[in-house]
Structure formats: structure tokens, C-alpha cells
Amino acid sequence: MSLQVQEAAPLSHQQVLGLFQALADDELQGSALVEVKAHLDRCVDCRAGWQRYEGVVEQLRGLGPSRAPRGLASLILTRARRRSGMKRLTSSLHAFRVPAEALVLLLAAAVAVVVLLLLRA
């Protein structure tokens, strides 16, 4: 993405400050880039601010991505396998739900029959 700053009045300090991010991300092109650079050339404060900002971004980028410790993938896979076993067990237990419900119904019916018999007696 490129940003174009409207031609007209020279950039203010505040505007230049707001463009530091685009400058650090190489998103400024053409006249916008020229204008910002010209401002930085003549303004000591903005230049110092830019150098500080650019320095931080460079330091961060210089850190570079980390590498996972060796063996991490195996740990993860073992954990997933354990989870997989648990899931299978849960789904097998789930399969017994209908017979269990039927058993409850049978029990309830048996109780009802006993109560009826008792009442008759």
C-alpha cells in the first residue's frame, strides 16, 4: 500500500510525526516520501524523533523469530493422542445413554406396578 500526501502546504511537525509508521513500513512513495525526507533534513527535532522511532523498529526486527525447543512437536502429539483416546472413551459411553434411559423407564414402570399392586391389596 502506498500513501500519497496531498500537494499544497508543507507538512507540519505533527503530520510528519504521524507518518513515521508509514515511513518505517516503506509505505511512503513519490512526492510524499520526498516531502517527509525534506522535512526531516531541515527539522532537527523531527529528525531526532524519527531516528529514535526507526531505531526501535530496527531493534525489534533484529530480534528475529524464535524457534520452538526440540521435542515440542512430540509433546504436543502425545497430548493430542491422549485427548483422542479420551474422546473415543466419551463417545463410547455416550452410546450407552439410550439403554440407560430405557433402564430408568423400566424401573419406573416396575415401581408403578408395585404401587398399584400394593394399592389393590
Next chain:
Amino acid sequence: MLLSSRVLGGTREDPDTAGAARFERLVRVHQDRVYGFCLRMVSNPDDALELTQETFESVYLHLGEFRHDAQLSTWILKIARNLSLNRLRYWSRHGGRAEPLHELGDEALGVDGERPGTPHDALEAAGERAQVQRAIAQLDEEQRALVVLRDIEGLAYSEIAQVMDLPEGTVKSRLHRARERLAHLLSMSAERGAR
């Protein structure tokens, strides 16, 4: 294995074996980035290791819920981010992690220490990297995540917006503030060092 065949590509192979192989590939492709992100977030290698495992466990369990309007990599990072934030919030509520933040060296960070120059240069560069890591750890959680995702892991703003659940413009403005704060922290630490 209960893995989404849409994500991992369904075949007529034995589902257990095929799913396991694909999940292993997924882990190997994404583990460095997830571990690196968690490590920079919590500043502790053991916790980062645990969080990475939790992240992939969650990926494993919820892969079927993955919507294809996002990249798989950003979806995984979003899980890692949520788990890291939960862990940090738990510590702040329960007074955990009271010990000073780890002084993370290159080895702990899994960073390639091979740099050109003399041993003195290398030592100085390692010291500088540790100082930056200390400053990152002083940022608030959101700023830390933004800086890590953009400047260390090199994600595009659109990807960061997905991971952070924020509009792209907000990501840019908050990242700008995070870099400014980091610049302030580093200059303070340089001043202290000069005294």
C-alpha cells in the same frame, strides 16, 4: 482422529493415521511461531512451552469450528493470544509471577545467535537484545502482542487485525503508540545505564 477433513484435506486413507499425519504436519509448520509468540508474551520458557501445547490441544479439539474466512495461521495465533492473555490475567488476579521477569538470553528465546563480528560485538548485541526484551515485557499485554506480531513475527496488518479482533486502522494506531512507548522505555533504560 477427530480432525476437520476440510482443513487437513480428506482422503480415503485410514482416518486415524491420515489425520494424525496431517495434524503432525500442522504442528511442525506452526509451532515456532506459536512458541515465539507465547514466549514473548509471558517471558518465561516453561510457561511458553505449556501455552504452546495448550494452543495445539485447542486447535486439535476445535479444528472443525475453523471458519475459512480467516487463515489457519491467524486462527491458531488467535488461540495462542487468548490463552496467553488468560494466563497473564490469572497471574495478575492471583498475585502469581511476582518474581522478576526472566532475563531471556538468545538460547532461551531460541534465537539464532550466529551474528557477524567479534565475540565482543556478539556479546554487546546479545545484551542489546535482552534489553529490548525487558522493555517489551514492560508494555501492556495488547501493546506487547502488537509489537511481537508485527515487528518480530512479521505479520501483515490485515493478519494482525484478525488475530487481535481489531480494525486494521486501530491496529496501526495502537502499534504506533506501542513503538513510541518502547522508544521511551529504551531511552530511560539507556539513561539508567549511563549513570
